[in-house]
Amino acid sequence: EPEVTQTPSHQVTQMGQEVILRCVPISNHLYFYWYRQILGQKVEFLVSFYNNEISEKSEIFDDQFSVERPDGSNFTLKIRSTKLEDSAMYFCASTRSYEQYFGPGTRLTVT
């Protein structure tokens, strides 16, 4: 069964550094998403992406965040200058219609 994959599973970075989180959505899906989950809290929507552009973004998704689909398979989330409060699990999801399939997540730790 096809699944969404994410790399790395765990990323440790120093405050102020740039990180890129990578996702490979399910191949015939058209809509892609990033979410984050701070430890012990709920899953929060960051951004949705369709037809090579952002279709919606939340108030969390400020100028330090960007997304890209550099080729036909990868979908990336870049955080330009990480802050301590960016430490969280980041989930990628994709869908063809309305049912979103989530990847296993990347745990980002900012020190």
Add this chain to the structure above:
Amino acid sequence: AQTVTQSQPEMSVQEAETVTLSCTYDTSESDYYLFWYKQPPSRQMILVIRQEAYKQQNATENRFSVNFQKAAKSFSLKISDSQLGDAAMYFCAYRWHNDMRFGAGTRLTVKP
């Protein structure tokens, strides 16, 4: 703005018994989707069940079923014959177009 509320931070059930997790939401839309996701300790988000708002019939998926009350904006999850593997965080989610909102979650403990 759409909000999703799960009023039960924690629930406990005896193995083989039935438990119901509550969820309410707030929306002015009429056509949307509702989901329950399970998050075990691995933190993977696993879809348990979905409900289309235009369908009156409650969704059922094996031991999992929902009670969808559109007028009341309520979407509860019933787990029958609970198993140890059901222990996890459960998140209720609302989706309208590309906007997906999650509740705060309910931690379910299953006692042997």
